[in-house]
Amino acid sequence: MSSERFLVSGFFALGLAILGGYAISQTATPVMAQEDGPGPNLVIDVGGSTSGQIVIDMLSDVAPNHVAQIVALAKAGEYDNVVFHRVIDGFMAQTGDVQFGKQGGDTAQAGMGGSAMPNLPAEFSSVSFDRGVVGMARAADPDSANSQFFIMFAPAPHLDGQYTVVGRVVSGMDVVDAIKKGAGSNGEVDGPDVMAKVTVAE
Numbered sequence: 001m002s003s004e005r006f007l008v009s010g011f012f013a014l015g016l017a018i019l020g021g022y023a024i025s026q027t028a029t030p031v032m033a034q035e036d037g038p039g040p041n042l043v044i045d046v047g048g049s050t051s052g053q054i055v056i057d058m059l060s061d062v063a064p065n066h067v068a069q070i071v072a073l074a075k076a077g078e079y080d081n082v083v084f085h086r087v088i089d090g091f092m093a094q095t096g097d098v099q100f101g102k103q104g105g106d107t108a109q110a111g112m113g114g115s116a117m118p119n120l121p122a123e124f125s126s127v128s129f130d131r132g133v134v135g136m137a138r139a140a141d142p143d144s145a146n147s148q149f150f151i152m153f154a155p156a157p158h159l160d161g162q163y164t165v166v167g168r169v170v171s172g173m174d175v176v177d178a179i180k181k182g183a184g185s186n187g188e189v190d191g192p193d194v195m196a197k198v199t200v201a202e
Helices: 062-076 173-178
Strands: 005-008 020-025 041-047 054-060 087-088 093-094 133-136 149-152 165-169 194-201
Touching: 041 062, 054 062, 054 173, 062 165, 062 194, 165 173
Parallel strands: none
Antiparallel strands: 005 020, 041 054, 041 194, 054 165, 087 093, 093 149, 133 149, 133 165
């Protein structure tokens, strides 16, 4: 196997759905220049080993129910102090477990929880999982997404049509790139970075 590629054998949390053995390129990707759409925007202040702000343009026209749930959780402060519990270099950074992922608590089960809100029926679309795209984590059941989401470091077309796309990073991709990475194929992070504050700009 080339040193520029690796096999992703892991799980997306909530229960977790097996991704399988897909080769993801780790070659340099161009700096992303995405236009900010009508929003709303999810504004994430990151703390920990790195700090900075990530702005995500939420795609209400693509996944209205998922976006509405994320916005509601953010406005209620549920995402504040939630860790990036699973981060795989060259693939994605996952966060959003408001049940088990709060910094300062017992995060041993981070990635296994959701929120008090109901699970969501899938809203699959033709939007491709490119660098900077944000998708919803789910279990094997396509209709099991709840609060967790992931941000892509690099394109992963094998996820297209399998996970609901909810947004794309329009600012702060350098901060995403600097999020502390996990060890091993499943990407669990020891001493993870955190979404210190998450707000909504409409």
